[in-house]
Amino acid sequence: MTDPFLTPRRATLIESILIIGLALVPLFATFPYRVNIFLSWEGAYRLSEGQVPYRDFGTPLGFGYWLMPALFFKLFGPYLASLIKAQVLLNIIGGFSFRSILRSVGVPVGVRVLAVLVFVLSYAFPNFWPWYNNTVIIYQFAGLALLLIALQGGKWRWPALFGAAFFTFLSFFTKQDGGGLALLLALALLGYHSIREKRWHELAGFIGFYTVVALAFILPFVPHGFGYWFNHGQPPHNSRLSVKDFVDEFLVMSQWLKFYLVLIVLLLVPSLRHFKTLWADKQQMLFILVTIGILVEAALFQVTSYTPPDNNIFFHAFAFAFIFTRLGQLLQIRTEALKPFIGGALLVALWWSGAFYKYVDRIISRLLPPPAETVKGGENVVSRNNFLLNTDTTDVPTSEWVFSSLPEFKKIYMPPSTVQGIDRLMALPEVKTKGKELHVLNLTELTPLKHAIGYRDETGHNIPLWHHLGVGMFNKQLAEYKNRIARREYDIVLYEYAPTLNNFFPFALRDDLKQHYRQVDSFLAPRRPTNATIEVYMK
Structure with missing residues (x-):
């Protein structure tokens, strides 16, 4: 048998290039003013000026969202371009956290590299502005990565567990819905670990660490009206929870989520026939719980955080990793070999071509003339570009x-x-x-x-x-x-x-x-x- 193309060292190098290289691309581009980016700037500016949340200004969110942008305002000045630099670092943190999660649950090297490519193209690369619906997920992934490291044991178990509790709370203190779901997923993983190992130390430690971190973040602001501002569903806030909204969104829309769920269930059927063996396989059980948990979170998150409409696309890479890990085992495809890996990478790039084509399109649009709307003889031309008439006289194209x-x-x-x-x-x-x-x-x-x-x-x-x-x-x-x-x-x-x-x-x-x-x-x-x-x- 020939040596595989994707050795661990080469895989790490490729993953690092993908995560860091694509994260840096926005630094060399220009952008139209982004809707709602004023909020990222305002919170970061106030924090960077030394203002204290809830004392100097009120917000229905925690201030975790603005910590990284505020740091970059201190380093580079209070400019919109500094927000893009802050998101570069957040995307790098998110990418390596995702990679660490896949390593902890035993995803084969070839599938892992391809899954990192999916993550970068589907989720990290399109998010070049900081936004709370994105930051909450990145902090969750950092916490999840550290939690899985802690559950492996070893001398770094307790520091990793504290880091997991810190980032999981920071996720909640960035946005309540995503952060709350992050906590539930972490508790589900800890619950399985505790039952299987018949040891509750990690679960108790995580809850203790999480409580300490929460008190450290919250207690100093209680005298400044924290309970009024922080939205936990109390008046005058709206909880945004509606069972009908969840049912409608999942059953009428959510095509990718349902497609992945059906595939995962089908691929799990052989293992479910031997449930005791599956339950004893800690790595596989954690992989299943993480994947299903992320899909459930995405289904709920798309309702509670409904704008922009693609907030929940972080689930694609997790579903891809699980499905192709199982398919690789069933079909005996070694994605570490050169040809399967290159083929897989090209197919992933085609699948998510929209993520990078918009940059190429800026050049193509200048080189290729727009379609003609009239032809010789004065005939009216109707095409996909002009079949609808734009009656908005105020619109200014970018x-x-x-x-x-x-x-x-x-x-x-x-x-x-x-x-x-x-x-x-x-x-x-x-x-x-x-x-x-x-x-x-x-x-x-x-x-x-x-x-x-x-x-x-x-x-x-x-x-x-x-x-x-x-x-x-x-x-x-x-x-x-x-x-x-x-x-x-x-x-x-x-x-x-x-x-x-x-x-x-x-x-x-x-x-x-x-x-x-x-x-x-x-x-x-x-x-x-x-x-x-x-x-x-x-x-």
């Missing part, structure tokens, strides 16, 4: 977006109207002369203007981090803002009018601004489609 001269927006392009509006705002006499002394209320997605202008934050335990009514702020805060606007406490108010979004910025405040302030400018918000407007109000 091909026409431009860059701002402000360093906070470096490498990020926006509609020309947005950039021109920012320039007019920066040129206002009040902005140029007062700057730091200005009292500004920024109800828009352009939160980096805070650093560009230099005005000071409003702080206090009742100041919301963001202004989505019913999500990031509530009627109590709305009433306070209405009073401040009526008293004309602000020198400048920036308001984003997004009529198709449910109080993304409270509509009632716009009515009060029309009454108590004068509107001096308006320009397009940096959205796609460009269906929102930023309005500038002054005393």
Whole structure:
């Protein structure tokens, strides 16, 4: 038998190149302004300035989401490009955590490398901006990787168990739904381990470590209204739990989840016939529990975290690893050999070609002319590119977006109207002369203007981090803002009018601004489609 192409050392090298290399790609690209990225910037900026969550601002989430971006703001400055750098490190952590999980459950080397490729292309590579629905999963994977290391025993068992508890709680303190599911999966693995080994030390240790970490994170903020802000389903928050929503989403949609589940059940049938043998095989049982647990989590997560619609795509790589491990055993395919590995890699690249083609498409779009809409003789041409008529006269395609001269927006392009509006705002006499002394209320997605202008934050335990009514702020805060606007406490108010979004910025405040302030400018918000407007109000 010839030596396999994928030796352990070569496999590690390939995996490292995939994880690190593709994570670095966004550093060399430019991007359109991302919807909702203002929230990543705002939380990271406040933390990097030394503000204390719940004392200086309120948020329905824990602050785990902003820890990494805040660190990168300290290192590289409060620029949007710094957020991309922070996500590079998060993607690297996620990639190596996934690899460690597969190693712990005994995935063959060839399948493991291919699964890492699936993970990178399907989940890590498309996520080049930090977002809480992504960060919560990365911290979970780090905790899961350390937990599986702890369950193997050895001298690093207890430090790994503490690390598992820390990252599992940090996942919960990044977002409650994903973090709560991460805790349940960890407890399921510990429960199996305890029953099989007839030893409860690891389960008790994990619960103890998790409790200590939770108390260390939560107790200092209890005096500052933590119980009001942190959303655990109590009023004025909405728990977002609906049995019908879960049933509808799973039975009507979720095609990939159901497809994987059917394949996994079929592949498990031979093992289930000898359940005692399967139960005694600790590595295989942990692999099954991890895979099924991730699929269940993805099914629930797509309902509780419904925007953007592909938050839960982390499950593809786990399902791939399990299915192809079993198929490889049944079909006796050695994916460590050169030809099967190369063939598998090409098929995976074809499967997830959409992840990298968008970068190639930017070049192709410039080289190839757009399809003709009329031909010689004046005949009307109808194709997949123009069979629908776009009646939105405000829409500005991203091909026409431009860059701002402000360093906070470096490498990020926006509609020309947005950039021109920012320039007019920066040129206002009040902005140029007062700057730091200005009292500004920024109800828009352009939160980096805070650093560009230099005005000071409003702080206090009742100041919301963001202004989505019913999500990031509530009627109590709305009433306070209405009073401040009526008293004309602000020198400048920036308001984003997004009529198709449910109080993304409270509509009632716009009515009060029309009454108590004068509107001096308006320009397009940096959205796609460009269906929102930023309005500038002054005393």
